[in-house]
Amino acid sequence: MADMDILSANAVPPSQWRAAVKAASPSWLVVDANWAPRDIHAWLAAGRASHAKIAYEPVSTAKSTGLFPSDTELDVFPHAAVDLASPNTHELEAMWTAARENGHLATQGWWTVVDAFGLLGARDAFVRLVGVELADAGVPVQAVQLLPYIPTVVTKLGAKGCLLTTILGRDDPRLSDPREEKYILSRSKNGNPHVGGVYMRMFPAAERVDEIVSVNGVGDTFLGVMVAGLAMGGRVEGLIGVAQEGAVLTLKSREAVSPELGSLEESLKDAVDLSRA
Numbered sequence: 001m002a003d004m005d006i007l008s009a010n011a012v013p014p015s016q017w018r019a020a021v022k023a024a025s026p027s028w029l030v031v032d033a034n035w036a037p038r039d040i041h042a043w044l045a046a047g048r049a050s051h052a053k054i055a056y057e058p059v060s061t062a063k064s065t066g067l068f069p070s071d072t073e074l075d076v077f078p079h080a081a082v083d084l085a086s087p088n089t090h091e092l093e094a095m096w097t098a099a100r101e102n103g104h105l106a107t108q109g110w111w112t113v114v115d116a117f118g119l120l121g122a123r124d125a126f127v128r129l130v131g132v133e134l135a136d137a138g139v140p141v142q143a144v145q146l147l148p149y150i151p152t153v154v155t156k157l158g159a160k161g162c163l164l165t166t167i168l169g170r171d172d173p174r175l176s177d178p179r180e181e182k183y184i185l186s187r188s189k190n191g192n193p194h195v196g197g198v199y200m201r202m203f204p205a206a207e208r209v210d211e212i213v214s215v216n217g218v219g220d221t222f223l224g225v226m227v228a229g230l231a232m233g234g235r236v237e238g239l240i241g242v243a244q245e246g247a248v249l250t251l252k253s254r255e256a257v258s259p260e261l262g263s264l265e266e267s268l269k270d271a272v273d274l275s276r277a
Helices: 014-024 037-049 061-067 089-101 108-117 123-130 132-137 139-146 178-183 218-231 236-251 261-276
Strands: 028-032 053-057 152-156 162-169 184-187 195-203
Touching: 014 037, 028 037, 028 218, 037 053, 037 061, 053 218, 061 089, 089 139, 089 152, 108 139, 108 195, 123 132, 123 139, 123 184, 123 195, 132 139, 139 152, 139 162, 139 195, 152 218, 152 236, 162 236, 178 184, 178 195, 195 236, 218 236, 218 261, 236 261
Parallel strands: 028 053
Antiparallel strands: 152 162, 162 195, 184 195
């Protein structure tokens, strides 16, 4: 395992990061939770200053909480510092707990967004969309309550696949698409100018893996494939399948990232094209 303490002990001034991000001018920036909390937020600020979309890789249960420190005020949707995160269920719970304990789930800004979701009495809808087991575990509630700070949460469920939870803007075409109706968790009814509703969708696992060689790098691979597709113009819901395929390749590999990942190039292009349609 690589020693990531070098990141948390970093002494490089944030101004250098801002300059590096500005020079690269990325469409997407992935921020890794191996950084210390102050540095995570410095990277987020650097990405926003360069108008990049930002994905957050939680890394682990302990490190995932760096997004929600007690001494930092966080912006909410539509100005959230993070666009996408891909925690597993343990990381999701850790992030939600840190957000709650550090007061981020009790601010007026957070409540304004959550109130616009129109989710009173959502238990039946949660069970319909994710099943009793996940609903009882609190997974959909935690994902929804983090949406003001992370408008798209893709929760990795291991052999059960993934759960996509995302805010729909008022003009999002999914709100009026009959094919998407069954995934609409709620619709905004209070006139919020930015929130149209919440979309929640389960995706089955791409493949059953009976013999796992290593779990190292699986989360990185999943998010890396997804962000590659997003940078090409794809949509999250159209990329989850191929991102899972990449994760499976790494599960079957002794390397942190499977050397066979390049074999997904055409699949990724196809997924991007289909999600644009």
